[in-house]
Amino acid sequence: MSLLDGFLVRAALAGVGVAISAAPLGCFIVWRRMAFFGDATAHAAILGVALALASGLPVFVGVLLMAMAMALFVGWRDAAQSADAALAVAAYSALAAGLVAVSFLEGVRIDIEAFLFGDILAVSRGDLAVIWGGTALVISLIVWRWDAFLSSTLNEDLALAAGIDARREQLLLTLALAVVVAVAIKVVGALLISALLIIPASAARPLASTPERMAQAAAGVGALSALLGLWAAWIFDTPAGPSIVCAAAFFFVGCSVLSRKSS
Amino acid sequence: MTALVKMAGIDLRHGGDTVLHGVDLKIAPGEIVTVVGPNGSGKTTLLRAILGAVKPVAGRITKRPGLRIGYVPQKLAIDRTLPMTVGRFLDLPKKIGRQEAEAALTRTGAEALTDRQITDLSGGQLQRVLLARALVGKPDLLLLDEPTQGLDQPGSAEFYTMIAEVRQVLGCAVMMVSHELHVVMAASDRVICLNGHVCCHGTPEHVAGAPEYRALFGTGTKGALALYRHEHDHAHDHAGHDHG
Numbered sequence: 165m166s167l168l169d170g171f172l173v174r175a176a177l178a179g180v181g182v183a184i185s186a187a188p189l190g191c192f193i194v195w196r197r198m199a200f201f202g203d204a205t206a207h208a209a210i211l212g213v214a215l216a217l218a219s220g221l222p223v224f225v226g227v228l229l230m231a232m233a234m235a236l237f238v239g240w241r242d243a244a245q246s247a248d249a250a251l252a253v254a255a256y257s258a259l260a261a262g263l264v265a266v267s268f269l270e271g272v273r274i275d276i277e278a279f280l281f282g283d284i285l286a287v288s289r290g291d292l293a294v295i296w297g298g299t300a301l302v303i304s305l306i307v308w309r310w311d312a313f314l315s316s317t318l319n320e321d322l323a324l325a326a327g328i329d330a331r332r333e334q335l336l337l338t339l340a341l342a343v344v345v346a347v348a349i350k351v352v353g354a355l356l357i358s359a360l361l362i363i364p365a366s367a368a369r370p371l372a373s374t375p376e377r378m379a380q381a382a383a384g385v386g387a388l389s390a391l392l393g394l395w396a397a398w399i400f401d402t403p404a405g406p407s408i409v410c411a412a413a414f415f416f417v418g419c420s421v422l423s424r425k426s427s
Numbered sequence: 428m429t430a431l432v433k434m435a436g437i438d439l440r441h442g443g444d445t446v447l448h449g450v451d452l453k454i455a456p457g458e459i460v461t462v463v464g465p466n467g468s469g470k471t472t473l474l475r476a477i478l479g480a481v482k483p484v485a486g487r488i489t490k491r492p493g494l495r496i497g498y499v500p501q502k503l504a505i506d507r508t509l510p511m512t513v514g515r516f517l518d519l520p521k522k523i524g525r526q527e528a529e530a531a532l533t534r535t536g537a538e539a540l541t542d543r544q545i546t547d548l549s550g551g552q553l554q555r556v557l558l559a560r561a562l563v564g565k566p567d568l569l570l571l572d573e574p575t576q577g578l579d580q581p582g583s584a585e586f587y588t589m590i591a592e593v594r595q596v597l598g599c600a601v602m603m604v605s606h607e608l609h610v611v612m613a614a615s616d617r618v619i620c621l622n623g624h625v626c627c628h629g630t631p632e633h634v635a636g637a638p639e640y641r642a643l644f645g646t647g648t649k650g651a652l653a654l655y656r657h658e659h660d661h662a663h664d665h666a667g668h669d670h671g
Contacts, residue, residue, distance in 0.1 A: 195509040315520040318505060324480050325498035326520050326564070365508075372510045373544070 171285055172398065178287040178295050179390030179408060182351045183360060185299040186344050187368075187382035188306050190361030191375070192337055195317050199362055200251035201238060205338075206345050206357035207255045208234030210262025213279050213349075217269050223279075224294050227349055231342035234258055239338045259354070282353035282405030284394070291350055298347035302340045306379075309336060314375055351390075352405040359409040364389060367416035370423030385415050430455055431494055431568050431600055432477055437486035441472045445484070448624045454568065459594060459601040461611045463634075464621035465643060470604040471501065473621065474570050477602070494568060497561030497599070501572040503553060507546050514541040517560050531559040534596075535589060550577040554586060562593065569593070571603035587614045 193202050209227045211234075216226025238254050266276055278286070287295075306313070316323040316330035323330045341361075348357045368381035393408030400407075430453040439447040447469035454460055454477075462470045475481045476488060478498055505511060517528040525541075532538045537555035540548065548556065554574055561569060571590070575583030591614055594601055605611040611618075618634040620627045620643065627637040634640050 195506050197506060311520040317509070318511075318516075318519070319500055319503055321475065321478060321480050321500050322498060322503075322560075323520070324478055325496050325561075325570075328520055369508050369510065374510055374512060374515050378510055 171287070172394070174287045174289070174292055175284045175404065176391060176394055177292055178284055178351050179394055179404075180387045181292070181295045181299045182344070182348045183364065183386030183390045183408075184383040185302040186348060186357075186360045187364040187386035188379040189302060189337070189340055189344055190363075190365035190386075191368075191379045191382055192313060192317060193341070193361050194365045194369075195375075199358065200248060200255060201235075202341065202358045202361050204238050204251050204255035204258060205231050205235045205341050206348075206354050207259035208262070209345050209349050209354040209357070210276075210279060211258055211265060212262075212346075213274075214262055214265035214269065217266070217274065223349075224346055228342060228346035231345040232339060235338040235342050236335075239334060262354075278353070279349060280353045280355050281403060282349070282351050282356065284351045284404045284408075285397075287350060295347045295350070298343045302343050305336060305340050309333065310376075313337060352408060356405055356409050359412065360386065363409065363412040363416050367412065367419045370419050385412065385419075389415055429491055431491050433489040434476075434483075435487050435489075437476065437483045437488065439469060439472050439476050439481055440484050441469070441481070446472050446623065447621065450486070450625055452619065452625065452628075454600050454602055456567065457594065457598050457600055458616045459590070459614065460603075460617045460619060461615040461631075462602065462604045462619045462621060463606070463611070464626075468621045468623060470621055471572055474572050474602065474604055477568075478570060491567070495564050495566045497564060497566030497569045499554070499557045499561050499569070499571045499574050501576060503545070503557060505545050509546075511545045512541070513537070513543050513545060513548075513556050516545055516556065517563060523563055527563065528559075531563050532556070534562060534593065535559040551582050551586075554578065555589075558589070558593070562597065565597065566599050569599050569601045569603075571601065573604050573606065575605070587611065590614065 193199060208230045212227035212230030213223055215221070215230055216223045219226070234254070238251060263276070266274065275283075312323070312328050312333050313336075315326060315328050316333040320330035323333070344361070345357055348360060352360050364386035365378070365382040367385045368378050371381045372378035389412035390408050392414075393411040394404055396402060396411065397404040397407040432454045434450050434452045437447065437450040438445055439450070446467070450473065462473060464470050472481055476483060478496060513532070514525065514528055517523060517531060529538060529541060532541060532555075535555040535558045537552060537559055540552060540556060545553070545556070558574070574590075575586050578586060590601055590603070593599070603611070613631065615631055618628065618631050619625055620634055620637070620640050622643055626639040626643065627634055629637075
């Protein structure tokens with residue numbers, strides 16, 4: 165019996181994998197004030213689930229396609245300034261349309277809760293491969309484009325003066341977001357993906373004085389949250405996805421309080 | 428000498444409106460050109476067109492091959508959630524090393540700020556840091572968009588003196604947008620007055636005396652103009668030569 169046979173071990177690996185790709189990407193979401201953008205992309209995932217079930221595609225592929233479509237759509241529409249309300253409209257419309265679309269599927273009995281809140285304890289070896297593949301892809305992209313991402317986040321015209329096309333960097337970030345959504349839906353579900361992006365990054369903020377430190381700290385907080393959340397879910401028999409997000413929130417409060425005391 | 432930037436018959440749009448029409452202009456190496464004009468006259472759009480952020484809908488922009496541009500934006504809105512020291516900021520997007528960063532900061536009088544967080548800087552400090560960063564790549568052309576916005580009068584006078592020094596040491600051309608007519612004019616070789624098109628250009632003296640310029644700034648801004656005239660009377664000692 166190999167180690168991966170334990171469902172708890174698989175769950176832990178899945179949680180940690182998603183957390184360490186979501187957290188650094190989440191830093192950019194926070195710095196660029198794109199929280200609603202993340203929501204819209206994540207909520208479109210439910211529409212992707214419906215698409216996958218209707219067409220027979222793997223759920224991962226359906227979610228990835230739909231998240232990309234949504235991210236590109238809102239990214240293109242709001243190139244000038246991301247209007248809060250417009251993004252919220254997109255986010256909730258996508259979620260509602262997805263839920264309605266799933267209900268239309270005849271003959272398919274699915275547990276929609278698994279897609280809304282995640283089903284980390286049911287992660288298979290195949291899921292693990294997809295999760296870690298996606299994580300490797302996103303981390304490589306972030307490491308490769310780090311300086312360009314950071315420059316275009318600071319100021320688009322400054323980036324341009326240095327020969328960096330901010331629109332292209334935003335597009336790459338958007339695609340990375342779609343990948344994270346697609347791998348995270350199994351772990352925390354469409355409703356809580358944004359939490360995994362934003363809470364670890366926000367918790368890491370007071371710990372860091374450079375963007376690199378903040379991204380690393382966010383990954384650490386994310387991974388610890390995944391493990392702590394799983395442990396709590398096991399001990400207290402609570403839903404795993406929400407428990408992971410609660411753990412992240414716990415770290416956020418802890419870091420905020422500690423930093424206020426020390427400053 | 429070949430021009431750094433040449434514009435011929437440029438039309439520029441901003442938000443669906445044509446804000447500039449039929450602009451012809453050249454920037455020669457080493458000169459300081461100031462762009463003035465009322466709000467919405469297309470000053471920033473012109474600068475962003477040279478940068479390449481705005482594509483002209485008509486006409487041609489020719490840049491000297493290999494032209495290096497340093498850019499100082501009007502403002503830098505960094506979210507407080509982004510931790511960024513001055514030193515790290517100068518290292519973007521290319522690592523330049525501590526020594527070069529400190530040299531650039533020293534040139535703009537910001538050497539003490541290397542380890543400070545950008546979001547903690549005052550307006551004047553931030554301008555110095557932005558200028559230092561623009562100088563890191565040894566630019567041939569420095570573009571400044573209202574660089575002294577938010578500075579008090581002594582602060583902006585000091586800033587323009589620094590620009591003149593930088594030009595002298597690095598030999599780069601400077602093109603800046605400003606609304607502080609009286610201060611800026613004394614520091615410029617050439618002034619371009621915009622209002623949807625180039626309404627007049629030439630030496631500061633020439634532009635200040637032009638009827639188009641007076642029509643724009645003579646009414647409604649009498650205070651500023653009076654102040655300008657006063658300063659202008661004492662500012663004849665710089666070497667102005669007519670490009671018009």
